[in-house]
Amino acid sequence: MDFKLLVSVILNFGITIAEILGGIFSNSLALLSDAIHNLNDTSAIFISYIARILSKKQRDPKRTYGYKRVETLAAFVNTEILIFIAVYLLIEGINKLSNPTIIQGEVMLTVAFIGLAGNLITAFLLHSGSKTNLNIKATFIHILSDTISSILVIIGAFLIIYQKFYIVDPIFTFMISGYIFVESIPLLKNTINILLQGTPTDIEIEKLKAKLEQFDFVKDVHHIHIWTTDGKDKYMEAHIRLQEKFDQNNYELDDCIDELNELLKEEFEINHTTLQFEKNRCLEEEKII
Structure with a gap:
């Protein structure tokens, strides 16, 4: 499973770079939003991979709790970055609503299909591990959500190519950014509670x-x-x-x-x-x- 996680990290990082470049060249905010969403999944997989490696490291007199909190700290930093980027994309989306621009739908469509294929491959790699490991299961769910995001971008690309419906790009940007907020805010609250050594939320x-x-x-x-x-x-x-x-x-x-x-x-x-x-x-x- 460690090898599958590593392959998933490399694959998803490549997809993220491709979507960022595709978003820039096609002038598509929706594709950039999907890239950021995919970056979230890449970070989640990477955190899972590092956590599995560190979990094998024994506790010592200097780290009596071991290295388990590294995963939480990484999730905290990752979530803050995601929220910042989501805010930026929302602002850019509002600007695009006011000043619509021409979008290269063909580039957008090609890159979105690449992203979808990568997400499906990653889901296949992690499916078996998701049945026995909660951390892998959470990552698997992340990948499924990103698959839906890629499908949205593909639909948007078809509307742009055949209907010249350019306004769909900022609309889908709002939808994807909103989903990032929905995912990120509870995670941020949970990681802050853990880092502050708060009482676990499921205990009264x-x-x-x-x-x-x-x-x-x-x-x-x-x-x-x-x-x-x-x-x-x-x-x-x-x-x-x-x-x-x-x-x-x-x-x-x-x-x-x-x-x-x-x-x-x-x-x-x-x-x-x-x-x-x-x-x-x-x-x-x-x-x-």
Whole structure:
């Protein structure tokens, strides 16, 4: 699969360059928009490839979490660039609506067909891996969306060639740029949340706290911190105040830890925990929850 990912990166990067050049020579903003959309997919595939390589690299004393956050950081930078370019294309599209220009439909059509063929080949290469790997599956979905984008450009090229309907170019530019926004904004929010070590969006801390406090040996749970390094692996630390009647010894404490961890893993998919047990009041007064 690593080889298929590398081939997909090279193939899609070549398509992106071809579409950028084609967009410039044909004077088509829609083709340039499709090139930017394809660049997004190329970046996604490249990030997947790098992530798979880095995931094999062992953690060390300087990188105790490993290199998983590299993928998130790359996605953050990539998404910001995409949003900036999408804004630029929207502005240019508005200008083209006011001042329509002649577009070389034949060039636009040829390059769009090349892009479509490349997307279909990439989808074929990644299809098998998308069934077993979530990261590859996300990339596969990106490629399918770019295939639709290429089809839009092809339709636009036919309208330009046979109907001289030049206004379709900025209209399709708005559609593709809008789709880039729809894809990018949630991804940007998610990557920012991960980089700020925010609570994963699928976890409600109040619900988790209530679940933990249902155990008869738990009086209350506080100083809860939950975060993720890459959107998949989840970490948690918390203070667990034990009931006064709890007869603490090593055997019982180990059983308590096992029960708490089992619940956290099964119901909240948290696999890495640090739980501090307390018998009396917490010495750290400042807490959020």
